Amino acid sequence: MRQVAVVAFAQTRHSADDEGLSEPEMILPVLDEVRERTGLRRFGFTCSGSCDYLAGAPFSFVSALDALGAWPPISESHVEMDAAWALYEAWVRLQHGDVDSALVYGFGKSSQGDLREIMTLQLDPYYLAPLGLDQVSFAALQAHAAGADRAALDGIVWRSRRDGRANPYALDLPDPEGEEPEVGPLRPYDIAPITDGAAAVVLAAGDLAWELCERPAWISGIAHRIEPHYLGMRDLARSASAADAARAAGVGKGHVDVAELHAQFSHEEIILREALELPDGTAVNPSGGPLAANPVMATGLIRIGEAARRILDGTAGRTVAHAASGPCLQHNLVTVMEGQS
Amino acid sequence: MTPDVRNTQAEHTLEFPGGYTRSTGPVIGRFLTELRDGRLVGVRTAAGRTLVPPLEYDPETGDAVTGEFVEVGPAGTVESWAWVSSPHAGHPLDRPFAWALIRLDGADTALVHAVDAGDAKAMRPGMRVRPRWRAERAGHVTDIESFVPDVTMIISKVRTEYRVKPGLSLARFLEGVAEGVLVGCRCGSCGKVYVPYRLSCPECGVAVTEEVTLPDTGTVTTFAINNLPDPRAPEVPFVSAYILLDGADIPLIALVGGVPAHEVRQGMRVRAVWVPEEERTPSMSNIKWFAPTGEPDVEL
Numbered sequence: 332m333r334q335v336a337v338v339a340f341a342q343t344r345h346s347a348d349d350e351g352l353s354e355p356e357m358i359l360p361v362l363d364e365v366r367e368r369t370g371l372r373r374f375g376f377t378c379s380g381s382c383d384y385l386a387g388a389p390f391s392f393v394s395a396l397d398a399l400g401a402w403p404p405i406s407e408s409h410v411e412m413d414a415a416w417a418l419y420e421a422w423v424r425l426q427h428g429d430v431d432s433a434l435v436y437g438f439g440k441s442s443q444g445d446l447r448e449i450m451t452l453q454l455d456p457y458y459l460a461p462l463g464l465d466q467v468s469f470a471a472l473q474a475h476a477a478g479a480d481r482a483a484l485d486g487i488v489w490r491s492r493r494d495g496r497a498n499p500y501a502l503d504l505p506d507p508e509g510e511e512p513e514v515g516p517l518r519p520y521d522i523a524p525i526t527d528g529a530a531a532v533v534l535a536a537g538d539l540a541w542e543l544c545e546r547p548a549w550i551s552g553i554a555h556r557i558e559p560h561y562l563g564m565r566d567l568a569r570s571a572s573a574a575d576a577a578r579a580a581g582v583g584k585g586h587v588d589v590a591e592l593h594a595q596f597s598h599e600e601i602i603l604r605e606a607l608e609l610p611d612g613t614a615v616n617p618s619g620g621p622l623a624a625n626p627v628m629a630t631g632l633i634r635i636g637e638a639a640r641r642i643l644d645g646t647a648g649r650t651v652a653h654a655a656s657g658p659c660l661q662h663n664l665v666t667v668m669e670g671q672s
Numbered sequence: 673m674t675p676d677v678r679n680t681q682a683e684h685t686l687e688f689p690g691g692y693t694r695s696t697g698p699v700i701g702r703f704l705t706e707l708r709d710g711r712l713v714g715v716r717t718a719a720g721r722t723l724v725p726p727l728e729y730d731p732e733t734g735d736a737v738t739g740e741f742v743e744v745g746p747a748g749t750v751e752s753w754a755w756v757s758s759p760h761a762g763h764p765l766d767r768p769f770a771w772a773l774i775r776l777d778g779a780d781t782a783l784v785h786a787v788d789a790g791d792a793k794a795m796r797p798g799m800r801v802r803p804r805w806r807a808e809r810a811g812h813v814t815d816i817e818s819f820v821p822d823v824t825m826i827i828s829k830v831r832t833e834y835r836v837k838p839g840l841s842l843a844r845f846l847e848g849v850a851e852g853v854l855v856g857c858r859c860g861s862c863g864k865v866y867v868p869y870r871l872s873c874p875e876c877g878v879a880v881t882e883e884v885t886l887p888d889t890g891t892v893t894t895f896a897i898n899n900l901p902d903p904r905a906p907e908v909p910f911v912s913a914y915i916l917l918d919g920a921d922i923p924l925i926a927l928v929g930g931v932p933a934h935e936v937r938q939g940m941r942v943r944a945v946w947v948p949e950e951e952r953t954p955s956m957s958n959i960k961w962f963a964p965t966g967e968p969d970v971e972l
């Protein structure tokens with residue numbers, strides 16, 4: 332296995348409202364930031380993650396290439412998923428051995444439409460989408476199946492919002508209070524906020540990683556697993572695929588200083604902690620996590636970036652990043668990163 | 673002046689006019705066809721499990737399912753649910769409802785659908801439900817409008833009318849009330865004074881003959897604060913109390929008013945508040961309530 336590391340990470344100062352930037356305009360500053368930090372203008376491979384349904388326009392990711400400088404032609408790809416999976420594709424591409432660097436980015440402006448309606452479109456078109464089952468509703472089904480304790484959920488929201496307020500890139504959200512259930516048992520504050528934003532990561536292999544940064548965040552394990560899409564065919568109280576991915580990525584092979592979890596609903600953090608078997612000493616979502624900023628299609632990549640950043644800046648030795656896709660944590664990607672001196 | 677173009681906003685709609693055509697294939701197509709006929713079927717996996725709704729593959733193994741379809745339900749058991757208090761436009765019901773995971777009888781997996789239960793409090797694990805079919809079915813998962821709870825209770829209405837007379841003793845008492853006096857009696861055997869007026873002593877079992885007139889003042893011996901409305905009470909909360917009229921040996925039950933409910937106490941001195949003379953009838957409604965007299969409390 333070729334050694335690959337995260338060597339640079341940048342994200343936008345995320346926004347709760349449409350600030351009037353087009354998608355390429357939103358992406359350009361984060362691309363500039365990672366290009367400046369690494370000194371690279373060209374990359375062996377480029378891969379992005381986004382969702383056309385957020386903009387409501389086909390091939391909307393193509394216009395985002397305007398921010399790249401794709402001439403002469405570059406080797407480029409796209410996933411219609413969170414950019415964490417673009418990073419996985421880039422990692423696989425780097426395993427081929429013929430290129431040493433990759434640029435990964437993701438972006439989403441979920442303020443432009445009704446995210447709940449849009450997420451309904453991702454569901455099974457025969458059995459689930461026609462019912463109008465929306466994102467909050469299916470998450471609430473999972474929260475109830477998991478028997479999530481109200482006090483525990485409130486604690487997660489309070490901690491996430493407090494950490495988010497200390498993170499200049501996350502939203503400035505007040506401590507929650509006195510909200511009626513949105514779809515019981517979930518309350519409005521249990522749901523990640525509507526957020527616009529983008530993020531970029533640079534991966535480098537072997538010696539190039541050491542050349543580009545002092546303390547690369549080496550990917551010691553990365554794996555993703557998926558479960559049946561139909562909600563009634565799974566045990567919603569648990570995430571078997573997150574547990575499988577965590578085992579395959581080797582989460583349990585060492586201590587975990589920081590875990591960044593793609594929990595878009597407070598109860599998902601409880602399910603994921605259990606699936607990843609995180610010890611009590613692990614700091615979970617010190618960035619505030621998705622409950623403090625959720626730029627859809629970049630949120631999972633930001634988890635990898637935030638977990639890598641703590642190795643890059645020397646404050647952590649071993650970190651875990653998790654990204655999720657599909658209804659009720661259907662598909663989970665787990666990345667373990669380590670610093671080497 | 674140039675308009676601020678950065679604040680320009682356009683409405684944009686994504687739509688597939690007429691809908692998106694999808695082929696169902698033999699597995700999902702079979703389920704939807706049966707659904708149109710008002711039947712629910714599952715498909716067997718090689719391991720013998722019954723998937724409802726049917727998928728083309730066994731979610732455990734990824735292998736293709738068998739071609740064997742079995743009828744399931746129509747009743748099922750709710751395994752888990754989420755309560756929607758404010759339905760959205762795309763939801764199956766326009767009133768509060770539950771999303772539920774329902775394991776139909778004979779199935780090994782749960783179907784996701786809506787349950788029209790009226791109130792979140794009606795939902796519980798193990799609840800039995802069955803489908804409410806649409807009259808016009810098209811072979812669509814919404815041919816089931818929603819599931820509804822099994823019948824576990826009915827309301828039987830009871831109402832019948834009577835003509836009642838007060839009897840001799842109560843008639844005598846109400847006659848007094850009509851004139852603004854409270855009529856009681858004293859037992860010749862034990863000496864106890866009863867109010868309302870009665871013809872025999874319940875303790876001695878002898879007829880009583882001595883009629884006494886009691887004052888309309890007394891003492892609260894015990895009371896209850898009622899928070900449910902009652903047509904006989906002026907407002908909520910109201911206080912009903914045992915009032916021991918001065919000179920009586922057993923208390924009378926009546927309303928206490930003219931005082932906040934939480935200030936009523938045992939030992940409080942009260943006096944009847946009568947309706948104006950011209951409004952009086954032979955009825956206890958002649959006494960609006962008993963109100964505090966302001967005298968010091970009595971040691972009971």
Ligand SMILES: [Zn+2]
Nearest residue numbers: 859862873876
């Ligand atoms: Zn007697």
